[in-house]
Amino acid sequence: NAGVTQTPKFRVLKTGQSMTLLCAQDMNHEYMYWYRQDPGMGLRLIHYSVGEGTTAKGEVPDGYNVSRLKKQNFLLGLESAAPSQTSVYFCASSYPPQKRYGYTFGSGTRLTVV
Amino acid sequence: GIQVEQSPPDLILQEGANSTLRCNFSDSVNNLQWFHQNPWGQLINLFYIPSGTKQNGRLSATTVATERYSLLYISSSQTTDSGVYFCAVYSGAGSYQLTFGKGTKLSVIP
Numbered sequence: 181n182a183g184v185t186q187t188p189k190f191r192v193l194k195t196g197q198s199m200t201l202l203c204a205q206d207m208n209h210e211y212m213y214w215y216r217q218d219p220g221m222g223l224r225l226i227h228y229s230v231g232e233g234t235t236a237k238g239e240v241p242d243g244y245n246v247s248r249l250k251k252q253n254f255l256l257g258l259e260s261a262a263p264s265q266t267s268v269y270f271c272a273s274s275y276p277p278q279k280r281y282g283y284t285f286g287s288g289t290r291l292t293v294v
Numbered sequence: 295g296i297q298v299e300q301s302p303p304d305l306i307l308q309e310g311a312n313s314t315l316r317c318n319f320s321d322s323v324n325n326l327q328w329f330h331q332n333p334w335g336q337l338i339n340l341f342y343i344p345s346g347t348k349q350n351g352r353l354s355a356t357t358v359a360t361e362r363y364s365l366l367y368i369s370s371s372q373t374t375d376s377g378v379y380f381c382a383v384y385s386g387a388g389s390y391q392l393t394f395g396k397g398t399k400l401s402v403i404p
Contacts, residue, residue: 211390222380222396230390238391270337277390280344282327283382285337 182206186271186286193261193293201256201289203271209284211274212254213238214246216267217288223270229254230276261293296321296385298395306401307371315366315398317381325384326357327392328366332377340366340379371402 184205193199203212210231215223225238229248243265245257254273258265271286297320307313317326328340341348341355343364348355352371357364368375378399382392 213391215394220396223382223394225391228391268335272337274390277325277384277386280325280342282339282342283329283392284339285329288335288337290335 184271184273184284184286186269186289188289189287190290191292193258193291195261195263195293197261198257198259199261199291200258201269201271201291203254203256203273203286205252205254205271205273205284207273207284208251209273210251210276212248213272213274213283214244214254214256215270215272216240217270218267226256226269261291263293265291266293267291296323296383296393298381298383298393300379300381300395300398302398303396304399304401306403309371309373309402309404311371311402312367312369313371313400315368315379315381315400317364317366317383317395319362319364319381319383321385322362323359323383324386325390325392326364327382328355328364329380329382330375330377331380331397337380368400371400373402373404376400376402 213228214226227246232251269289272283299318345359378397382394
């Protein structure tokens with residue numbers, strides 16, 4: 181099993197460009213999440229999804245959009261990149277909380293906006 | 295929202311030493327997880343432990359939910375234990391979202 185796979189692993193964007201980060205999981209998890217990690221800030225939730233076709237805002241959603249058209253995929257979009265979006269982005273997936281299992285994380289995408 | 299504080303923020307250990315990392319949280323929780331982020335950035339789930347004690351090899355964790363803290367024990371540390379350890383909690387209220395602490399950076403030196 182691959183677990184949670186993120187693509188790309190690295191990307192450099194110019195201010196104003198757009199891009200999509202792809203997250204794919206093969207564990208049949210219902211829930212999926214996008215986090216960003218910045219130095220000294222820990223991980224902060226951007227958006228999440230509790231099932232195919234559903235999405236919701238997390239702690240820091242501004243400047244991002246997401247889509248979950250298929251259960252196994254969760255896409256994070258930046259419509260007009262800004263230097264403040266330079267960060268490491270992590271995708272994670274899980275079962276619903278009542279199943280009492282932990283999260284599984286992808287290996288991250290390092291994004292630099294210049 | 296729920297607050298998570300981890301201590302110490304930094305820890306340097308000699309190989310073979312033991313350590314205890316602490317996670318305090320501001321509200322009752324029904325989900326607490328410990329993660330290790332290795333020096334290459336990969337986040338690995340160590341424990342799902344909303345209460346009680348669990349052990350996995352040299353690592354063990356204890357959560358005392360009534361007193362709102364959790365401890366991660368690392369015994370006979372190895373250089374491969376280096377990295378950042380995160381505690382993350384979910385209060386059970388609202389949507390299922392983990393709130394992360396800022397982590398404890400552990401450096402194990404030979």
